[in-house]
Amino acid sequence: MVKLSVNIGGVELKNPVMTASGTFGYGLEYSDFIDISRIGGIIVKGTTIRERQGNPYPRMAETSSGMLNAVGLQNKGVDHFVSEIYPKIKDIDTNFFVNVSGSTIEDYVATAEKLNDLEKIPGIELNISCPNVKEGGMAFGTSCASAAEVTKAVRRVYHRSLMVKLSPNVSNISDIAQAVEYEGADSVSLINTLLGMAVDAEKRKAILSTVTGGLSGPAVKPVALRMVWQVSQAVKIPVIGLGGIMSAQDAIEFILAGATAVQVGTANFIDPCISTKIIDGIEDYLVRNKFNNISDIVGVI
Numbered sequence: 188m189v190k191l192s193v194n195i196g197g198v199e200l201k202n203p204v205m206t207a208s209g210t211f212g213y214g215l216e217y218s219d220f221i222d223i224s225r226i227g228g229i230i231v232k233g234t235t236i237r238e239r240q241g242n243p244y245p246r247m248a249e250t251s252s253g254m255l256n257a258v259g260l261q262n263k264g265v266d267h268f269v270s271e272i273y274p275k276i277k278d279i280d281t282n283f284f285v286n287v288s289g290s291t292i293e294d295y296v297a298t299a300e301k302l303n304d305l306e307k308i309p310g311i312e313l314n315i316s317c318p319n320v321k322e323g324g325m326a327f328g329t330s331c332a333s334a335a336e337v338t339k340a341v342r343r344v345y346h347r348s349l350m351v352k353l354s355p356n357v358s359n360i361s362d363i364a365q366a367v368e369y370e371g372a373d374s375v376s377l378i379n380t381l382l383g384m385a386v387d388a389e390k391r392k393a394i395l396s397t398v399t400g401g402l403s404g405p406a407v408k409p410v411a412l413r414m415v416w417q418v419s420q421a422v423k424i425p426v427i428g429l430g431g432i433m434s435a436q437d438a439i440e441f442i443l444a445g446a447t448a449v450q451v452g453t454a455n456f457i458d459p460c461i462s463t464k465i466i467d468g469i470e471d472y473l474v475r476n477k478f479n480n481i482s483d484i485v486g487v488i
C-alpha cells in the first residue's frame with residue numbers, strides 16, 4: 188500500500204492532486220464525469236466581495252501549447268457562494284478551498300471574514316496574482332510590500348488555512364514567497380498565469396478584448412517548474428505547484444522539484460477526467476519505483 192496523503196498548511200489531503208481555480212467551477216460541474224470526492228482538494232473559482240461580470244468577449248484565445256484567458260474573475264460574489272453553493276458542496280468528501288480575489292485590501296479582508304465560519308471550508312487561496320482585472324489582483328502580488336500587506340490583513344481575520352497564490356510576473360518570486368510566509372501564510376501555490384498577448388494579423392487587431400491576458404497550459408510548464416524549485420528552497424511552508432500539468436508525469440516532475448501537492452488547471456478543459464487519471468498515475472509511479480510514501484519524492488531535486 189502506498190501512502191498518498193499530504194498535509195498542506197494544516198489540511199490533510201487524501202492525495203496531492205487538487206484542481207486549479209477557474210478551471211473546475213465549483214467541482215459539481217464535473218461530477219457527471221468523475222467521482223469528485225477522489226480528488227485531494229478542489230479550489231473553487233475566484234470569489235469576490237460583490238458580483239463581477241468579468242471582461243467583454245472575446246476573452247479566450249488558443250495559442251501554441253497553451254491558451255490565453257481574460258475572464259476577469261466573473262462570479263456571483265461571496266454571499267452567493269455562502270448561501271447557494273456551500274450547502275451543495277459541504278458534504279462532499281474532499282477539501283474545498285475558496286479562491287479569494289479582490290480590488291482592495293478591504294475587499295480581501297471582508298471576503299475572507301465571510302468564509303471563516305464555514306466549517307467545511309478548511310482554507311482559502313488568496314489570489315494576489317490575477318493579471319486580468321484592471322485594478323488590484325496582480326498588483327498585490329508583484330511587490331513584496333503589497334503582497335505582505337494583504338497577507339497580513341487577511342491573516343488577522345482569517346483563522347483557517349491560508350494559501351497564497353503567487354504571480355509569475357515578477358523578477359524574484361522567492362522574495363514574494365518569503366514575504367507572505369513571514370506574514371503568516373500557511374502555504375503558497377504557484378504559478379498563476381503569465382501575462383501574454385495574441386494578435387489576429389488579418390484583422391490587424393489583438394484577439395482578446397483586453398489586449399493582454401493570462402497564458403496557461405503546457406507552454407508555461409518549464410517556467411512554473413523553475414519557480415516551484417526556487418520557492419521550495421526559499422520557504423519552510425508547503426509549496427503547491429501548478430502550471431501546465433497535463434499528465435501524472437508532469438505532476439511528478441513538480442513534486443520532485445519541491446511541490447508537496449499540485450493543481451491541475453487547463454488540462455480539465457481537454458479531459459474532464461484528468462485529475463483522477465493523474466492520481467492513479469502517481470500511485471503507479473510510486474509502486475513501480477518502490478516508494479511507500481509520496482513524501483519520499485518531494486523535493487529530491
Ligand SMILES: Cc1cc2nc3c(=O)[nH]c(=O)nc-3n(C[C@H](O)[C@H](O)[C@H](O)COP(=O)(O)O)c2cc1C
Nearest residue numbers: 207208209233256314378379403404430431452453
Ligand atoms: C479560464 C481560466 C480561469 C482562471 N481563473 C482563475 C481564478 O479565478 N483565480 C485564480 O487564482 N486563477 C485562475 N486561473 C489560473 C489557474 O488557476 C492556473 O493558475 C493557471 O491556469 C496555470 O495552471 P494550468 O497551466 O494548469 O492551467 C484561471 C485560468 C484559466 C485558464
